[in-house]
Amino acid sequence: MNDRKTKTSDTNPFGLRMDPEVRRGVEKKAFEEERSLNWTINDLLKQALGLKEPLP
Template identity: 85%
Template sequence: MKDRKTKTSDTNPFGLRMDPEVRLRVEKRASETERSLNWTINNLLKQALGLKEPSP
């Protein structure tokens, strides 16, 4: 895997069906960190897959 930031234009859109409770919790996290829902989901997936260190 390359060590470079992925540009938005390099990514493919992906529709995701999500449990309403999960969505509420992710939206809350996004709001608390002042990030988008998309950024937060990507960040959480990277952490879960060991691709990124968890933030404090």
């Protein structure tokens, strides 16, 4: 696995249809962590795929 940090210019935009309840939950988590919605979705996906350890 590559440990290099991904730059924004290395990523591709991706349209996502999201259930309104899921979006509200992710928006709440993003607000609580003072992060963007995009960062929060990426972080949750990485955790779900085992690419990152969840925070305690």
